Amino acid sequence: MGNAPQPQTFIQKRVASIDALRGFDMFWIAGGERIIHALYKVWPCGATRVLDTQFEHVQWEGFHAYDLIFPLFVFVVGAVLPFSITRRMEEGANRGQLFRHIVQRFLILFLFGLIYGGLLDFNLQHLRIPGVLQRIALAYLFAGLVMMLTGVRGQAIVCGGILIVYWLAVWLIPVPGFPHSAWASMQGSLPGYIDRLVIPFRTCCYPFGDNEGVISTLPAISTCLMGVLAGHWLRSGKYTPNRKALGLVLAGVASLIVGRLWSLQFPIIKNIWSSTFVLWAGGWSLLLLALFYWIIDVKGHQRWAFFFKVIGMNAITIYLVDRFFDFGIITDVFLHGLRPHMGQIEPLIWSCSVVFTMWLFLYFLYRQKIFLRV
Numbered sequence: 001m002g003n004a005p006q007p008q009t010f011i012q013k014r015v016a017s018i019d020a021l022r023g024f025d026m027f028w029i030a031g032g033e034r035i036i037h038a039l040y041k042v043w044p045c046g047a048t049r050v051l052d053t054q055f056e057h058v059q060w061e062g063f064h065a066y067d068l069i070f071p072l073f074v075f076v077v078g079a080v081l082p083f084s085i086t087r088r089m090e091e092g093a094n095r096g097q098l099f100r101h102i103v104q105r106f107l108i109l110f111l112f113g114l115i116y117g118g119l120l121d122f123n124l125q126h127l128r129i130p131g132v133l134q135r136i137a138l139a140y141l142f143a144g145l146v147m148m149l150t151g152v153r154g155q156a157i158v159c160g161g162i163l164i165v166y167w168l169a170v171w172l173i174p175v176p177g178f179p180h181s182a183w184a185s186m187q188g189s190l191p192g193y194i195d196r197l198v199i200p201f202r203t204c205c206y207p208f209g210d211n212e213g214v215i216s217t218l219p220a221i222s223t224c225l226m227g228v229l230a231g232h233w234l235r236s237g238k239y240t241p242n243r244k245a246l247g248l249v250l251a252g253v254a255s256l257i258v259g260r261l262w263s264l265q266f267p268i269i270k271n272i273w274s275s276t277f278v279l280w281a282g283g284w285s286l287l288l289l290a291l292f293y294w295i296i297d298v299k300g301h302q303r304w305a306f307f308f309k310v311i312g313m314n315a316i317t318i319y320l321v322d323r324f325f326d327f328g329i330i331t332d333v334f335l336h337g338l339r340p341h342m343g344q345i346e347p348l349i350w351s352c353s354v355v356f357t358m359w360l361f362l363y364f365l366y367r368q369k370i371f372l373r374v
Contacts, residue, residue: 015083015234017296020305021289022076023312028055028069030311030318031327031355038347060186060206061267063280070132070270071223071281072288073315074139078227079289081140081147082235095148102144109137112316116323127201130212133319138217143224152232159225163275166219167266170274184267184274191216191272211271219273226255226282230289245294252286255279310359310366317372318362331357 033055040052054065088098111119113133118126146158171183175193182188192209195216203210233247259268259279268276295301311318331354342349365371 015080015297016302016305016309017289017292018076018079018083019312020296020308021292021312022073022315023305023308023310024288024292025069025072025076026311026315026318027308027355028066029073030322030358031351033066035348035351035355038351042345042348057205058270060271061184061269063268063270063277067270067277068281068284071220071273071278072285074136074220074223075227075230075282075285075289077136077140078143078224078229079231079234081144081224081228082231085144085147086235098148099145102141102148106137106141106144109133109140109316112320113137116320124201128204129199129201130195130204130210130214130217132212133316135212135217135220139220139224142221143228146221146225147228152229155225155228155232159222159229162218162222162225163278166215167275169215170272171266184269186271189269189272206271209271211273213272216271216273219275219278222275222278223273223282223285226278226285230286234293241298242294245290245298248286248290248293252283252290255283255286259283307359310362313371314362314365317365318358321361322358327357327361328354 036051036055040048056064057066058064085098088101093101110133113131113136114127114129116133117128117131121127146155150158170190173190174180175183175188175190178185178188183190186192186206187208189209191213192206195203195209195213198214199210203213205211209216230248230251233251234244236244239247256279259276259282262279263276266274266276268274268280270277292305296305328350331350335350335353339346339350
């Protein structure tokens, strides 16, 4: 009949604020940070210098805005889990099918990560086995299994327990050749030492280990579980939307306070994904989710977020495509004759144009309803 409810499309089933937040995060990975660097190059001053610094990774201890990008993505992966698992159950999937889906998605993401790291070059000496997608895949796998096997309380206990066990291991297990006082140093940390022993080919991003290394992946599972707990909170039917947003804010502030106090003993270090880094980045992730949820889902202001939503619905796609294709090639087709006449603002216009070209590619996929659903 004409008035019968229509089945929801894939786009309608998505959570708008989570897609927008994922797209906001991926925007910085896919070129947004280059706009900030170009802005500083064009207008060097105190304010742009601060922004420029914030979009560089901290070498070891400390935290810049750019250090939030990766853990925020892992957090969002977790936040989606309660929605996606519930949706599949409503569609008739049993527990065995859900377990298979989680493992299948893990394998595909891990394979994509190996391809990103050079698998198809067929040169093992240049293959990086750890990586961003590999860590996301592992965090997703274990967070998904924990969610399937335990309730919300159990998930919270596992999340906190990993952070405590990881801290005790890094603090108490000695590293050969280094005094105990070097346990949180770049050279003498346990995660870096294990990376040097275990990772067979090349490591990345700091000279004494891999910032997506072996045991430092364990606390990344807690980052994902923090997202899972936030997803449960948003799915709850017990509270009003405003109270849900407030709950996220309070949880975020609490996470920041605990992380800051704990950092007096265990520093905030992204390269080894320290327990305090999990709490600090998780606190900011919760606050950002609260902001996006309140503006988009509570207040209903969605139009401004469409730019980010388009990116967020194909986040893995753009991450992979940007690795193997230079969007500057297409951008140069339209701007090569104008660039010599842009003067000192050329770096800024160029960076913005490349990002816009990338977005148009994703918008085409969006309009064609083409989504990489791993």
